[in-house]
Amino acid sequence: MEKIIVRGGHQLNGTVKVEGAKNAVLPVIAASLLASEGKSVITDVPVLADVYTINEVIRNLNAEVEFNAEHNTVVIDASNELETEAPFEFVRKMRASVLVMGPLLARYGHANVAMPGGCAIGSRPIDLHLKGFEAMGAEIHVGNGFVEAKVNGRLKGAKIYLDMPSVGATENIMMAAALAEGKTIIENGAKEPEIVDLANYLNQMGANIIGAGTETIRIEGVDKLHGAEHSIIPDRVEAGTFMVAAAITGGNVLIENAVTEHLRSVISKLEEMNVTVKEEGNGVRVIGPESGELKSTDIKTLPYPGFPTDMQSQLMALMLRAEGTSVLTETVFENRFMHVEEFRRMNAQMKIEGRSVIIEGASDLQGAEVAATDLRAAAALILAGLAADGVTRVTELKHLDRGYVNLAGKLAALGADIERINDTDDTVKPVTQEETEFATKSF
Numbered sequence: 001m002e003k004i005i006v007r008g009g010h011q012l013n014g015t016v017k018v019e020g021a022k023n024a025v026l027p028v029i030a031a032s033l034l035a036s037e038g039k040s041v042i043t044d045v046p047v048l049a050d051v052y053t054i055n056e057v058i059r060n061l062n063a064e065v066e067f068n069a070e071h072n073t074v075v076i077d078a079s080n081e082l083e084t085e086a087p088f089e090f091v092r093k094m095r096a097s098v099l100v101m102g103p104l105l106a107r108y109g110h111a112n113v114a115m116p117g118g119c120a121i122g123s124r125p126i127d128l129h130l131k132g133f134e135a136m137g138a139e140i141h142v143g144n145g146f147v148e149a150k151v152n153g154r155l156k157g158a159k160i161y162l163d164m165p166s167v168g169a170t171e172n173i174m175m176a177a178a179l180a181e182g183k184t185i186i187e188n189g190a191k192e193p194e195i196v197d198l199a200n201y202l203n204q205m206g207a208n209i210i211g212a213g214t215e216t217i218r219i220e221g222v223d224k225l226h227g228a229e230h231s232i233i234p235d236r237v238e239a240g241t242f243m244v245a246a247a248i249t250g251g252n253v254l255i256e257n258a259v260t261e262h263l264r265s266v267i268s269k270l271e272e273m274n275v276t277v278k279e280e281g282n283g284v285r286v287i288g289p290e291s292g293e294l295k296s297t298d299i300k301t302l303p304y305p306g307f308p309t310d311m312q313s314q315l316m317a318l319m320l321r322a323e324g325t326s327v328l329t330e331t332v333f334e335n336r337f338m339h340v341e342e343f344r345r346m347n348a349q350m351k352i353e354g355r356s357v358i359i360e361g362a363s364d365l366q367g368a369e370v371a372a373t374d375l376r377a378a379a380a381l382i383l384a385g386l387a388a389d390g391v392t393r394v395t396e397l398k399h400l401d402r403g404y405v406n407l408a409g410k411l412a413a414l415g416a417d418i419e420r421i422n423d424t425d426d427t428v429k430p431v432t433q434e435e436t437e438f439a440t441k442s443f
């Protein structure tokens, strides 16, 4: 079994570079299905399991995809006639596969995608995506584990109010509306930087979208879209994870490519906790306080620009080491506290009360064998391990590989005592880019 082994107590120092954002590249690759002519060239693509999965999804739909992992580039030619069915084997691995629905429906008037189902962080329905398609004239049929959307002729532009600013629904509707007849207005849309990145890519493809990044997005449908070149924005969650790694070890780390504008809410909480954060060059320098000087704080997760749910478990790890009582409230997903039990195995003093976790710090964290319950929980357990006494072993690394490129290797380069091992052959080896690629290819 693959494990990450962390021996805590080492300060992190040096420079680390952030990859392209997972949550930006997945919709961008899905959007490439809208191009009935020309090739798309996507750069700054992170080498992640989820990227291999979305590439497989669109290959299966008959798009041509070349992933040059060494150069972080994906070239997509979707000018062939495409299939319109995405089976469960892909959607099960990665919920973002549902993002092919908007493009297929808009281009072919038909999409049949396996129902994503719930996952470890919540039930995650797609009702808002479907309501949007219906408002544009699609008929929706749910049965036999699939959700099918059909329209006679083209989708028609519509005014769509989202009950909540769902990232995926905003993306799916924006992609569908790009090729619809007439104007679509999305109200109460998600404002995440990844939405802006997708809109920029769609506009490069010939779409006419304004207002992305605000709650009202206006899309004037066009008849055709073509391939385009696009580079993916840096991953704000990976950047935030390294910020916590520096803070929790009392280290001093320059995080290159971190976009401070995308990280305001995280930076503000780190500063409240007595962590120093300074913009430097094209990144951010994070300096953790001396041991015993981290201060407690309260955090509530919210849609952007509020505090991101994808940084909740990492900040929870930091709160464990802060003096005093911290309260962390999760409002985006109803069940994103599975990591609490794992932290408790590391001697964390905390309890769940409804949608909040009350943390009594500073806990004397002890190394333990812990299992990652989802992607960000995997990172958070590693972060806790950096500050724990003794050896922490983190298992269930398939979650980690979905969203972090070589996290163990990057932390080791900053001075952490960390390695990734495979128990079955007992060889202890550092994680290289090639190994990550190899491991993720077989997913």
Ligand SMILES: CC(=O)N[C@H]1[C@@H](OP(=O)(O)OP(=O)(O)OC[C@H]2O[C@@H](n3ccc(=O)[nH]c3=O)[C@H](O)[C@@H]2O)O[C@H](CO)[C@@H](O)[C@@H]1O
Pocket: 022, 023, 024, 026, 096, 122, 123, 124, 125, 126, 127, 128, 129, 130, 164, 165, 166, 167, 168, 169, 190, 303, 309, 310, 332, 333, 334
């Ligand atoms: C690939 C990707 O970009 N994933 C991100 C995306 O997920 P994702 O796009 O799935 O997240 P959403 O913003 O859609 O979900 C937010 C909340 O809305 C609910 N909801 C969503 C859609 C819907 O039709 N009905 C409904 O009730 C969800 O169950 C959840 O409680 O945004 C989340 C919230 O920032 C992040 O944690 C994920 O990392």
Ligand SMILES: C=C(OP(=O)(O)O)C(=O)O
Pocket: 023, 095, 096, 121, 310, 375, 376, 403
């Ligand atoms: C929840 C996440 O991703 P996904 O929506 O792909 O599950 C995440 O990136 O933390």
